[in-house]
Amino acid sequence: MHLHGEVTEQLLVSVLDSFTGKIKQLPPVRSHVKRQEREREIFYIDLLEIQGKDVLFRVGVQSGTYIRKLIHDIGQKLGAGAHMTELRRTKVSHLSEKDRLVTLQDLEDAVYLYLQESDGRLLDFSIQTIEKALDFLPKVMVSDTAVDPICLGAGVAIPGIVRLDDFKAGDRIFISTLKGELIALGDAVLDSDKLIKMKKGIAVKTDSVIMLPGTYPRYKRKDIGSQ
Template sequence: MSDKYPKLPVVEDIEYLKNNGVVIVDKPSGPTSHQVAAWARDIVGTSKAGHAGTLDPKVTGVLPIAFGPSARALHYLHLSSKEYVGVMRLHHKVSRDDVLEIFSQFTGPIFQMPPVRAAVKRQRRVRNIFELELLEMEEEKILFKVSCESGTYIRTLCFDIGEVLGVGGHMVELRRTRVGHLLESDSVTLQMLSDSLYFSKEEGGKTPLMPMESLLLHLPRIILKDNAVDTVCHGAQLNVPGIELIEKDFKSQDVVLLCTKDARAVAAGRARASSETLENLKKGEAATLETVFMEPGTYPK
């Protein structure tokens, strides 16, 4: 395994990033995630924008937004965990020790029923809570941090904790602080995005726009040989002879990113064998494509 090649491509063309890039917005309380994505789209002056991980209108925090073709990469963020900081209010006082005990019980796999107004079918499902930390407690108010599997309903989690404590409870405030590898410190407000674009045009300053590959840093990478890139762009499956380098360990059927030597994303797919097995093969199919990012004819052979 090696880190010989760069993790992100060098993209200095602001106009390109406006139509193909990514920005991590600090969503304010009030508007829907869809509305925030639409405002970001209008600020950069492009025609299409998508977002990853819908936040309720009153919830704030990390909202990844992708413009143009980059929106195809948002799907792969759904594989990542998320982190939130929130406030819940219990309906009666309980001891700190009782809360800590219940928090420990809610760490690991839990059952959840999506809320009535959820966008998914209401059926009980399992979600993993990786960490549930009590930060502060004052009277009936609890400040907590939770790291969880994508698709976990924090409002439901607060309600369930209140039920198990026997006093009832509900979520008061919530802020998302991380989506996968994308952190709160990576995010900007819509005003900051607008200002940066203005100053970049007038004075040549930097903007918070990033290349699409910023969304895919959590995926194990297979570096392609130059002569295999365009073949994959046309939708052909990746065969072992087209591999230049395998960078990180992965298992059979894991999602992998196929990219060029200069870190440009070509496609994402499922590995047909583990990284260890592929490194010892001379022929055969290495990955089955799911999503092609690069247009044919883009990369020189």
């Protein structure tokens, strides 16, 4: 944030503090959403560094908060005015800068080392599993016998479920094997506490299938009961 005039640290701290909690925000003229005032929550603002009129801070916000606008509004309240000079996302969902963040240059080096020097370490570091990206979703883990039908688009039947996280009807679900592999994504039909009391029926409607059919065997119906 670059301030347009002199501001005491004391005033800055108190104004930044006043922006935590629920705030009203009008999306900027050039935005991807309708331009009407909306409420967003600011979870925290941590002042990190002041260098003359340049202020570095860390802010945790609800999704859909415009930071450029937030800084403009902070500037108005300070009286001096302010604008955003730089913005860096350090966290989103369960992922942060500490989770194997790589640059395009790293990626280029990784490919070079892998192909030219048979050194796969950097590539190995750079390319993570799809499961890691989706780790924020509630999981439903199913029996080996239930895997192939789901790969073919079947919903998750209640008897096939071995363990599950808490969720509500309509939630996006990570449909997983017992080994933790992503089979497919789906939408919960019921709340998890309701479905654990049921013996049959469909718990999750399968939507996008990631695992290829045939990864797990197609069990015959008679085998399923005897397992």
